[in-house]
Amino acid sequence: MKVVVFTKQTFDTEAKITLDAQGKINPEGVSLIMNPYDEFAVEEALRIKEKTKGEVTVVSMGGPKAQDVLRQALAMGADRAVLITPELEEIDEYTTATILAKAVSRMVYDLILGGWRAIDDGSAQVAGRVAEILGLPMVNMVIKLEIDGGKALATREIEGGSEVVEVPLPAVITAQKGLNEPRYPTMKGIMQAKKKPMEKLTLGGLGLTAEEVAPRVRALKYFLPSPRAQGKIVPGEPAEAAAALVRLLREEAKVI
Amino acid sequence: MGKGIWVYAEHKNGKVKKVTYEMLGAARQLADQLAEEVAAVIIGKEVGKLASALGEYGADKVYVLENDALAEYTTDGYTRALAGLAKEHRPTAIFLGCTVQGRDLAAQVAQRLQTGLCTDCTKVELQDGQITLTRPIYAGKAFVQAISPEARPVMATIRPNVLPVPEPRAGRAAEVVQVDVESGDIRQIIKEVVRQVSSRPELTEADIIVSGGRGMKSAENFKILEELADVLGAAVGASRAAVDAGYAPHSMQVGQTGKTVSPQLYIACGISGAIQHLAGMGSSKVIVAINKDPEANIFKVADYGIVGDLFEVVPLLTREFRKLLGKEKEC
Numbered sequence: 333m334k335v336v337v338f339t340k341q342t343f344d345t346e347a348k349i350t351l352d353a354q355g356k357i358n359p360e361g362v363s364l365i366m367n368p369y370d371e372f373a374v375e376e377a378l379r380i381k382e383k384t385k386g387e388v389t390v391v392s393m394g395g396p397k398a399q400d401v402l403r404q405a406l407a408m409g410a411d412r413a414v415l416i417t418p419e420l421e422e423i424d425e426y427t428t429a430t431i432l433a434k435a436v437s438r439m440v441y442d443l444i445l446g447g448w449r450a451i452d453d454g455s456a457q458v459a460g461r462v463a464e465i466l467g468l469p470m471v472n473m474v475i476k477l478e479i480d481g482g483k484a485l486a487t488r489e490i491e492g493g494s495e496v497v498e499v500p501l502p503a504v505i506t507a508q509k510g511l512n513e514p515r516y517p518t519m520k521g522i523m524q525a526k527k528k529p530m531e532k533l534t535l536g537g538l539g540l541t542a543e544e545v546a547p548r549v550r551a552l553k554y555f556l557p558s559p560r561a562q563g564k565i566v567p568g569e570p571a572e573a574a575a576a577l578v579r580l581l582r583e584e585a586k587v588i
Numbered sequence: 589m590g591k592g593i594w595v596y597a598e599h600k601n602g603k604v605k606k607v608t609y610e611m612l613g614a615a616r617q618l619a620d621q622l623a624e625e626v627a628a629v630i631i632g633k634e635v636g637k638l639a640s641a642l643g644e645y646g647a648d649k650v651y652v653l654e655n656d657a658l659a660e661y662t663t664d665g666y667t668r669a670l671a672g673l674a675k676e677h678r679p680t681a682i683f684l685g686c687t688v689q690g691r692d693l694a695a696q697v698a699q700r701l702q703t704g705l706c707t708d709c710t711k712v713e714l715q716d717g718q719i720t721l722t723r724p725i726y727a728g729k730a731f732v733q734a735i736s737p738e739a740r741p742v743m744a745t746i747r748p749n750v751l752p753v754p755e756p757r758a759g760r761a762a763e764v765v766q767v768d769v770e771s772g773d774i775r776q777i778i779k780e781v782v783r784q785v786s787s788r789p790e791l792t793e794a795d796i797i798v799s800g801g802r803g804m805k806s807a808e809n810f811k812i813l814e815e816l817a818d819v820l821g822a823a824v825g826a827s828r829a830a831v832d833a834g835y836a837p838h839s840m841q842v843g844q845t846g847k848t849v850s851p852q853l854y855i856a857c858g859i860s861g862a863i864q865h866l867a868g869m870g871s872s873k874v875i876v877a878i879n880k881d882p883e884a885n886i887f888k889v890a891d892y893g894i895v896g897d898l899f900e901v902v903p904l905l906t907r908e909f910r911k912l913l914g915k916e917k918e919c
Contacts, residue, residue: 343726345844345845345863345864346862346863346864347726347729348729348863349726349729349730351730357725357726357730368845369845424704425695425704425705426698426699426702426703426704429699451726451727451844451845452725452726453725453726454707454708454724454725454726454727455705455706455707455708456691456695456707457691457694457695457698457705457707458695459695460663460692460695460696460699461695461696461698461699463696464667464695464696464699464700465699469663469664469775469776470663470692470696470776471663471776472663472688472691472692473688485779489688489839490688490689490781491600491687491688491689491790491792492783492784492786492790493781493782493783493784494781494782495778495779495780495781495782496778496779496780496781497776497777497778497779498776498777498779499775499776499777500775503775508838509838509841509845509846510837510838547704548702548703548704548705548736548738548739549704549705549706549734549735549736549739550734550735550736550737551732551733551734552720552733552734552735553732553733554725554730554731554732554733555730555731555733556729556730556731557724557728557729557730557731557870557871560870560875560888560889560891562888563875563887563889563890563891563892563893564891564892564893565882565887565892565893565894565895566892566893566894570894570896570897570900570901570904571904573894573896573901574894574901574904574905574907574908575904575908577876577892577894577905577908578905578908578909578912580892581853581874581876581892582912585853585874585891585892587796587852587853587873587874588820588853588909588912588913
């Protein structure tokens with residue numbers, strides 16, 4: 333089976349967010365990682381590859397730095413990588429999905445995987461849009477995946493439980509935490525990754541124009557949340573403090 | 589009148605989800621400013637009976653899309669229904685709850701309508717004639733305010749539990765429009781649905797959350813949080829540290845790689861306050877922290893803190909709340 337995995341480079345979850353002089357999110361000094369949900373997608377693709385003697389292609393959109401996440405996926409065991417650097421001033425999910433769908437439409441694949449959302453903008457819509465553009469069935473937030481013949485049997489998280497959904501392949505499936513435990517790249521894997529092919533594409537190289545991928549949504553401004561005021565420590569022995577706290581929540585905070 | 593601000597009315601177990609009412613409140617305000625109508629769209633099997641409630645909470649019109657094949661939510665079936673209706677009526681905006689279902693549906697519908705989508709919005713307002721949407725990014729470590737200058741409809745998913753529920757007006761009736769809808773080809777076949785039987789509210793919709801961290805020391809110990817939660821009618825959450833240690837399932841995780849919540853009251857027990865956890869619960873109205881380490885980061889964001897052993901403090905709190913709330917029941 334041929335599996336395509338979308339991956340995105342994001343800020344580390346421990347990153348502190350600041351704004352730059354232009355009022356945009358400041359990337360200076362922030363360590364970058366593979367979006368944690370995409371790690372589950374890469375791992376699942378590798379497991380399918382190992383079972384079916386398949387092939388895994390990882391695809392990312394981003395600047396030159398995004399090569400790091402692709403190399404990481406290659407070191408984990410993916411076969412080839414595609415980096416798309418569109419060099420656009422403003423993008424939104426419509427832009428990204430249009431570009432990714434175009435890139436994938438040049439490939440042969442049975443399954444497209446990705447994280448169910450990225451931890452940066454958290455919009456959780458690019459995979460769904462790609463499925464729509466390519467006319468493929470979609471299953472989101474999958475915690476268990478079985479491939480059987482031309483079908484995928486996916487267990488997905490729903491509110492208050494889970495459901496098992498069957499879709500015909502090819503399909504787009506997004507990974508939720510719990511799907512698997514991603515492997516770490518081995519030293520051998522890291523060495524091999526350096527020799528694996530990495531295709532670099534531009535917008536024009538994909539046959540797209542800036543107009544065709546023009547964003548629908550425009551950001552007006554970014555801002556940071558106002559810090560919470562320092563609260564109070566309720567003093568006293570445990571029994572005393574517990575009683576005082578309940579009283580404060582009722583009379584002062586009025587939330588009980 | 590015309591055009592319209594649309595609200596997708598999500599329902600579960602024969603009841604409209606609360607976030608729908610929250611969205612109707614915001615839609616009503618926008619529609620009044622724009623001199624447009626508010627329409628709710630409800631999809632399913634035998635869901636027409638829910639239309640009256642939607643009218644009472646502010647809908648002028650309710651589109652009822654019924655079909656046996658739409659009894660259960662499927663991406664294909666519901667996308668076709670909602671996008672088809674929108675293509676016909678070309679509303680100004682469509683809002684959906686930022687729930688598992690709302691997120692799934694919104695992305696597909698937005699793409700089919702070739703429009704934008706802002707997800708997980710916490711504020712909707714009219715600014716300079718544009719519907720302006722505010723949403724947290726980096727799990728609440730920052731916010732972005734955005735518009736859709738040209739593409740219509742403006743689409744957004746709205747975070748549950750943030751916008752106020754409007755006061756319902758008994759007897760306020762909406763015009764009910766039954767829409768013939770074809771289910772079409774549904775490629776997602778639902779084989780099995782497993783629902784955990786729980787009397788507690790959903791984490792993302794709960795007014796009160798009692799949450800445990802690494803300090804809980806074991807899965808069994810979460811029992812004391814459950815007892816407190818049940819006295820308060822609260823949901824139970826967990827930090828990533830507790831989930832990674834195997835004390836709680838991922839479905840309970842609050843934080844940047846879990847759920848983002850905005851309850852009225854968040855009680856953090858044995859949670860140190862890692863930045864990734866704070867990102868997920870920092871917009872709670874009131875935060876209470878119980879931790880034996882007075883230097884714990886969680887105290888920097890907590891409105892009220894108790895420095896002490898949670899295994900001692902939590903049962904005492906349960907007892908005090910039971911006294912307070914039990915007494916009221918007797919009155």
